[in-house]
Amino acid sequence: PSPFTRYAVLSNTFSNQKTELADIDWDNLGFAFLPTDYMYVMKCSRDGNFSKGELQRFGNIELSPSAGILNYGQGLFEGLKAYRKEDGSILLFRPEENAQRMRMGAERMCMPSPSIEQFVEAVKATVLANKRWIPPPGKGSLYIRPLLMGSGAVLGLAPAPEYTFLIYVSPVGNYFKEGVAPIHLIVEHELHRATPGGTGGVKTIGNYAAVLKAQSAAKAKGYSDVLYLDCVHKRYLEEVSSCNIFVVKVCCPHLGWYDDCLMCVRAMGYCSCWRHRRCLPVGLPSGGQALSISHDKIISTPAIKGTILPGITRKSIIDVARSQGFQVEERLVTVDELLDADEVFCTGTAVVVSPVGSITYRGKRVAYGDGGGFGVVSQELYSVLTQLQMGLIEDKMSWTLGL
Ligand code: COI
Numbered sequence: 001p002s003p004f005t006r007y008a009v010l011s012n013t014f015s016n017q018k019t020e021l022a023d024i025d026w027d028n029l030g031f032a033f034l035p036t037d038y039m040y041v042m043k044c045s046r047d048g049n050f051s052k053g054e055l056q057r058f059g060n061i062e063l064s065p066s067a068g069i070l071n072y073g074q075g076l077f078e079g080l081k082a083y084r085k086e087d088g089s090i091l092l093f094r095p096e097e098n099a100q101r102m103r104m105g106a107e108r109m110c111m112p113s114p115s116i117e118q119f120v121e122a123v124k125a126t127v128l129a130n131k132r133w134i135p136p137p138g139k140g141s142l143y144i145r146p147l148l149m150g151s152g153a154v155l156g157l158a159p160a161p162e163y164t165f166l167i168y169v170s171p172v173g174n175y176f177k178e179g180v181a182p183i184h185l186i187v188e189h190e191l192h193r194a195t196p197g198g199t200g201g202v203k204t205i206g207n208y209a210a211v212l213k214a215q216s217a218a219k220a221k222g223y224s225d226v227l228y229l230d231c232v233h234k235r236y237l238e239e240v241s242s243c244n245i246f247v248v249k250v251c252c253p254h255l256g257w258y259d260d261c262l263m264c265v266r267a268m269g270y271c272s273c274w275r276h277r278r279c280l281p282v283g284l285p286s287g288g289q290a291l292s293i294s295h296d297k298i299i300s301t302p303a304i305k306g307t308i309l310p311g312i313t314r315k316s317i318i319d320v321a322r323s324q325g326f327q328v329e330e331r332l333v334t335v336d337e338l339l340d341a342d343e344v345f346c347t348g349t350a351v352v353v354s355p356v357g358s359i360t361y362r363g364k365r366v367a368y369g370d371g372g373g374f375g376v377v378s379q380e381l382y383s384v385l386t387q388l389q390m391g392l393i394e395d396k397m398s399w400t401l402g403l
Pocket of ligand 1: 078080208241242349350351
């Protein structure tokens with residue numbers, strides 16, 4: 001029997017539900033689970049085919065104690081968001097990207113997965129059924145959590161014989177308790193999140209269990225979250241427990257990043273960038289006028305090489321940054337570069353774009369900006385991305401899906 005038979009199948013009753021807002025405190029949403037009205041369930045039997053899914057009343061599910069997900073962690077999840085617009089319509093942000101990522105993850109975890117169309121249709125149905133839980137414009141979003149799990153019973157180590165695809169939703173506000181204020185990260189150099197050849201690059205549930213120890217220790221010391229290094233060299237940035245990382249460097253174009261500023265003075269006159277402003281304006285060119293020097297900002301983020309989650313917000317921010325004229329590099333980024341950066345920020349579906357106020361590495365703390373909020377670059381990218389997601393600016397990339 002289906003683990004879900006306890007719940008009545010609701011044939012279209014959801015479409016008649018009242019559409020006004022749920023009665024909750026919309027001004028104080030954090031990132032905590034709030035049960036909503038419906039969840040979507042679709043089962044995949046031994047033949048590898050998914051049955052027609054259905055909306056059910058939200059509630060607990062039944063699983064065999066021997067289910068593959070409980071015993072061997074055969075499970076994936078996704079995260080995406082729906083936004084309510086002023087005109088009452090709803091926007092989903094890039095749902096087919098999540099569908100595609102779930103398919104890649106399922107292949108790595110030996111699971112069948114819904115087609116892109118099945119995934120997107122299921123997300124749409126779940127969001128519409130829970131419409132009254134989508135926050136009013138500007139108050140947050142509806143976080144959508146698709147799960148794919150080995151729900152069939154196994155005892156010997158093997159892929160489960162049956163699978164369940166389930167979607168639930170919850171209204172959310174800011175992920176970090178800091179809100180949109182800068183977060184404080186500690187670099188972990190002993191525990192690792194992922195290994196080459198492992199599953200770090202897919203959204204399997206085990207990746208998140210693996211970071212809880214370091215994350216709990218960091219939080220107990222007052223840090224917001226943990227930044228992981230690669231496990232081979234212990235030198236290159238990977239990602240934060242819950243999001244990807246970006247560093248911004250102001251580059252003095254005529255000097256390169258690390259040259260001594262005195263060269264700049266001799267060659268070009270007084271350089272007023274924050275990095276060089278301690279220089280005396282000696283050796284100015286004739287006329288004594290300081291030259292105005294443009295300072296390009298280069299944005300770098302660790303390349304996707306199998307140990308880092310290919311974040312959809314990460315990918316979107318790279319495209320937004322390039323469209324805004326920034327140079328973006330996906331490459332190995334060292335912890336030294338991080339400590340020497342001018343601005344650091346994180347991206348993720350849950351965290352959106354979150355400025356980093358400080359990094360602590362082996363007891364050394366480096367602070368960025370004035371400690372007050374976004375840096376110039378992260379502010380610009382956050383603003384463009386969120387306006388796109390909320391339908392406030394033209395979506396030239398066709399990233400949003402209206403419901
Ligand atoms: C997301 O950002 O959607 C995630 O899945 C990260 C999770 C730790 C909240």
